[in-house]
Structure formats: C-alpha cells, structure tokens
Amino acid sequence: MPALPPLSRRRFLGTAGALGTAAAFGAPTAAGAAQNHVVPIDWGSLGSYPGTDAAGERVTAILAGSSRYLIGPWYAGMYTRYLPDGYIDLRGTDERAIRLPAMAAVAATTALTTGTYDPRTLSAANATIRTRNLIRTLAARHRANNADTATRWGNGWQTALWAYYTALAGWLFWEKLDTTERDHLAAMLAWEADRLTTGNGVHLIGTGGDQLYMTRRDGTVVTPGDSKAEEDNWSAAALSLAAVMMPNHPNAARWTRRNVELLLAAAACPQDLTSNETINGIRLSTWLQGTNIADDGTLQNHARLHPLYMVAFDQSLYQGFVFALANRPAPRAALHNINRTYAALVDKPFPLPGGGTTPIYRENSAEIHYPEGNDWGTHFPFYFGNFDLLVTLTSQDTGIDPPAAQWERLHNEAQLTLMSRFPDGRTYGPTTENTYYGREHRIAAMASQAYLTLFLTRNTTGNRLHWA
Template sequence: MSDLPALSRRRFLGATSAIGLTGVFGAGTTGTALAADGSGVVPVNWPGLGSYPGADAAGKRVTAILAGSSRYLIGPWYAATYTRYLPDGYIDLKGTDERAVRLPAMAAVAATTALVTDTYDPRTLSAANATIRTRNLIRTLAARHRANNTDTATRWGNGWQTALWAYYTALAGWLFWDRLAADERDHLAAMLVWEADRLTTGNDVHLIGTGGEQLYMTRRDGTVVTPGDSKAEEDNWSAAALSLAAVMMPNHPNAARWTRRNVELLLAAAARPADLTSDRTINGIRLSTWLRGTNIADDGTLHNHARLHPLYMVAFDQSLYQGFVFGLANRAAPKAALHNITHTYAALVDKPFPLPGGGTSPIYRENSAEIYYPEGNDWGTHFPFYFGNFDLLVTLTGQDTGIDPAAAKWERLHNNAQLSLMSRFTDGRTYGATSENTYYGREHRIGAMAGQAYLTLFLSRNSTGNRLRWA
C-alpha cells in the first residue's frame, strides 16, 4: 500500500472515463462543467483550480489510503451489495436506514474523489466501470430522497442523521457533475435544498423548529439536557449540509439563510463555558449573546456515549472539511469552522489523564500511534486514520499553534499505522475482525474521510498556492 506511486493529478477525468456510459444510461451525460444548469448549481471550475501532485510525504500516505479504500468500496463491496437493477432503472438500496443510505453515500465520496483526481487504482476494476458504479450510487440515492420520491416504502430523509447522508451524496454528485444527466442533477439539488431548508427552521436552542433536538448538551444555567451525549457531532454534520448547499447554489433565494445557519451550528458545536461570557464576535455572531449552552469543556474535551470520548473529539473533522468545500468554489470558509479546534487538539496531545495502574498519560501516547482512551472506547480497538485524518486537517489549517509535538508528527505516526492495517489485505480494505471497529460502516467511514482529506490537501498544496482561506 505505502509503495503506491504518486500519479499526476488532473482536474477531472479525461474522455475515456465515459466509455460505456451512453450505452448503459443513454445520451446527455457529459454536459459542460463550467456553467450553472437549470437547478442553479454552479459546478466546480476544475480548470481554474490548478493541480496537486501528491508527492509530499503526507500526500503519498493519504493517496494510498484513498486509492485502496475506494478500490475496495466500488469493487468488491459494491459487487457483493448491489446485484440487480429495479424496474425503474435504479439499483436496490435494500432499505431506507443508515446502513442502506449512509454507507453507499460515503462510498460515493471516496470513489468520486479518487476518480476525479486520478488517484483511483484500476488494477481490479477499470475506471470506466468504476464510473458507472459510482454514478449508480449517486443517482439512486438522490432519486430515493423524499424531495424526489413519493413512495413511503423507498424514500429517505427528514431524520436525525439525514442531513449528513444528503451532504455525502451531494458532495459526490458535485464532484461528478460532468458525469450526470440533467434529471440526476436536479434530483441532487432538490435533495440538498430540502435538507438544508429544514435546518433553517431552528433557533439558538433547537436544531429544527422550536422543540425536539437541541443544540447543546448543557444549557447556560448548568442544566445537563443530554447527560454524556454532546451535540457537537450532530451540529457540525448538519452545518456541513448547509455549507455545501450555500456553496453549490450561491444564487439560490435561501443561500443567505443557509450561510447564517451554518455559522450558528458551527459555533454551537464547539461552544465552551468560556464562550458564554465572551464578547468575541465570529462571522457576525457575538458568542455571549447568541449561545444558549455548551458542548465541550473549557479544556477542549467532550463526552459522548457516557464517557470522555476521543473519537468524538476528532469528529470536529467535519467542521474543518468546510475549508475544501468553500475552496472548490474559490471562496473563503467561515472562521466559525475553526472555533476552539486548538483547545480540542491540545487536549489530545498535551492533557494528562490518570492511568489505571498509577501515573498519567495524554490521549496521544508519546512517539506512538497508540491511542489512550481514559474512560474506554465502546467502538473497538483500531482507529488510527480517524486520528491521522484529524491530524492532517489540523496541520493544513494551522490549528496546532503552540502545541508540542506538532500535528504533522502525529499524522505520520497515525497514518502509517493505518497503512499497516491496510497492508494485511489485497483488496484495499482496512479491517479484519469486527472487534477492531464495530461500526457496520467502518470501511465506508475510512473512504469518506480519505476523500475529504485528499480534497483538503488538493486545495492546500495546490500548484496555484494555498486555496484554504477563512474569513
């Protein structure tokens, strides 16, 4: 895995990528990549973005992870999961729950990123066939969303996590815009608009509407609303959908509402007690006035699953991904996405926690890829890329200032450990025994992280200069 050669990165797939598409799906699949279409989506201007050779050490590691993961997901996993087309021409998702929707959406992020950046490894499946499979995932997921589907037995949407599923699907579709037919593009836009609009109905306490899910684990008065269950992750994955909608459809009538709500959710996700009395204003929002609670401690730690949980501390990767989302449109991401990241990263690297047998240790073990979970880990035993991905994002966004060792050192340790896990298999997968990572979407999570990490590298270490900007 680690010996995978770095390839020259083009802006988008060449003409050979469309081989077979007309015969399978009909004509009209390769429209312009530079002009907004009827849905109002402005595609990525790939020719204007420069290139990224991936020749730096971190780039070689992430390239190898993405190439292997995408090869597994769009190869063996897809082949075993999707064995038939339904009468309406879509693949059978086999349900409407997280397993049926989130997993293929994450796989699509990995595959599209690998294909459009020439990091795809075709040793077991050609790029042309991988393109067909990837397009199947995108077009089916979008068509089955309730914005486009009246069949209650097959539609998804309007759920606790569905904004995240829509984000993954829409991101994959945006990257693959040149490969999609007009109706497929419209389905993607309608899906993302529907989920983004739902999120703008909330306020400074509630995620949606004026009841139900709240933005904070702990209220301003100290009342713990959801003991041991930070709302940070839900807030920042909801923000992701809003950010992508605003970037993809900047001229939409609701774009300003999506932009504002994105900032609100980013700030709520990372809110600390100290923020409740802070006069600081970020992206037009004064913290002490708007925030109604907190999700992380002043030291940057947070609790989820009734424990201090390092895996949910690095879930702020979703906030940092906004750098590449806005960067693909040559725009600055909101500074709110960086809020309190340094505190959380310092808690991973420098904060000592008691050891069972005496003494202390930080979460990041000295000169080791091993992770210390002060209150245990209920998800399994092997998560190096969850941390290596976050290390890389912290490095590229400069959020490790004053922290020693710096994030680049930890990225090397953790991502080399990830490559070691992958080297055990020939098909690109990461995990063996279920006990290593008990999440049923473990391979898909690796792929989605790898795709978004690579896109962040693409924007940060671009031939035209660093395109990650914050304002």
C-alpha cells in the same frame, strides 16, 4: 504504497463496462445548472496537486485503497440488480442503505476526478458507471424527488449528513450526470438545508426539534453524556455545501447564517458564554444558549469522555475545502475551539490504571489512550491521522507540542500498516477492531475529504484554504 496511474486531473476516465453502460443513462448536458442554481466546480482555476509530499503520499494510498475496495468488491456484493425504474436496489432506507453508499460515492468520485483511482482490479470506466449508479439512485430516492414511502429517505436525525455526502459526490462528478440527476441532487440538498434553517438558539429544528447543546446556559444537562457537537457540525456541513453549490438560490443567505450558528454551537464551551468575541457576525455571549465541550477541550459522548468524538470536529474543518472548491473563504466559525480540543488530545494528562499519567496521544506512539474506554473497538489510527492532517493544514496546532504533523505521520503510517494486511484495499479484519458496520466507508469518506483538503492547500496555484 501501490503504483497509481499518472495524474489526469480533470478528465474522467471512460464510461463503458460493468453493470450497465453509459448509453443507458443518457448523455450529460449543461442545461440543468440554470434550473437548479448549482454552479459547477471550475477545475481549470484550481491547479493540480501531485501528492508527492510525505503526507500526500500517505493519504493518496489510503484513498486509493479504500475507494478501490468499496467501488470494487463491496459494490459487487451489494448491488446485483436494477429495479424496474432503472435505479439500483439500495435494499432499504436506513443508515446502512443510504449513508454507506453515499460515503463510498464520495471516495470514488474523489479518486476518479483527481487521477488517484487505482484500476488494478476494476477499470476506471467501470468504476465510473458504478459510482454514477450510487449518486443517481441515492438522489432519486430522497423524499424531495420520491413520493414512494417504501423507498424514500430524508427528514431524519442523520439524513443531512447523508445528503451532504451524496451531493458532494455529485458535485465532484457533475459533468458525468444528466439534467434529471443534477436536478435531483440539488432538490435533495436544498430540502435538507431548508429543514435545518427552521431552528433557533436552543433547538436544531424548530422549538421542539433536536437539541443544539448538551448543557444549557443555566447549567441544566439536557442530554447527559451525549454532546451535540457531532450532530451540529454534520448538519452545518449540509448547509455549507448547499450555500457553496447554489450561491444564487433564494435561500442561500439563510443557509450561510445557519451554518455559522451550528458551527459555533458545536464547539461552544462554558468560557464562550461570557465571551465578547464576535465571529462571523455572531457575538458568542449573547447568541449561545449552551455548551457542548468543556473548557479543557474535552467532550462526552456515549456516557464517557470520548476521544473519537473529539476528532469528529474534522467535519468542521472540511468546510475549508468545500468553500475553496468555489474559490471562496470558509467561515472562521469552523475553526472555533479546534486548538483547544487538539491541545486536550496532545497535552492534557490523564491517569493510567497502573499509576502515572499520559495524554490521549501516547508519546512517540500511534497508540491512543481512552481515559474512560472506547465502546467502538480497538483500531482507529486514521480517525486521528485525518484530524492531525486537517489541524496541520489549518494551522490549529499553535502552541501545541509535538505539532500535529508529527502525529499525522505516526497515525497514518499505522493506518497503512492495517491496510497492508489485505490485498483488496480494505482496512479492517475482526469486527472487534471497529464495530461500526460502515467502518470501511468511514475510512474512505475521511480519506477523500482529507485528500481534497490537501489538494486545495498544496496545489500548483497556491493555498486556496482561506477563512473569513
């Protein structure tokens, strides 16, 4: 693990240096809070987290390396000029252009604000400027703030997730932003959250929008081989963050309700359709109109039983830290069927090609068994280690053996082994290891949110993760 600077829990580390200066952006003010409904994080009430426990040391090293790589050499190679309006050139409006820098911003803000940033190749001062550049530009280019159809983004299949990443980074970095930047962030997130509240029990958005379920209540498979679990819970993420950041916004109650609905839809299984259980005011048997996972906890994506999308329920569990940053309990709906899905990873046997069986998690190994293959590549230890940690911290491995903490160690040690191959903090070498073009950014975004969950769980004031 690289040597890290001592924890400077609540102080940002300077603003002079690379690609512009802090003076060029203006001094931040507090005036925006009243206009945009955002309640800043009260860091002083949240204690500190030294990160000296074994899991904390692993996640700290992953966050430090991945954020150093992205805000260092990756940023330098991608963003080489300001446009005439003072923003950096994002070089497009698609997923590559928006989601990737948003994930990088989340990692960098987390590292900088918690004192886990590694300045060995780029000072914290210069990293702060670069990070602010990403946040301010992404928010300004959203359609809520930008009428130029050539440069704006938003209102797309995945844009709620991009808004979530950007807004989370901005909230963590709030004291470094000026009034205009703050207002842009709030407008962006509220716009995407409002769009998602127009849905109903079958559609994500209105009666003709994206589906909430792969399989309807009557057994009709609407999207064969393509669970809607991931889309539901990334949309829920934007709604949860909007409701937490802007609790006094006129639409906060609508965002809160829709968040719960999407969390429950994401993890709905056939047994839920006849369940009399009520979660956060919603009776499963009467509200749910379909399912996304099987009763055994597995799900399908890309026309196969897909473990990588089973651990995509990490997005639901991240709601714990989001609400805890505001000293609020997260909705219990975020935990629905997590134990069921985790049991399918650890304990459910699947046939091996040469005979015999194995669970998805191979005994005493970091290797993953993909029962129907993996179309994304060969190396994904942190995708699973991240989920293992979240399951541990939320106690969702009850009755499962071995427990999640043992798997976290195996998977995250394998992740650190991958990172040890490179001096710049990145994880991957050949494209075949992970074919996603945002593979380094995905690692960084997971590491930042895992670290924040650790921070809120194991801080000096006690466990702040609560569910109600």
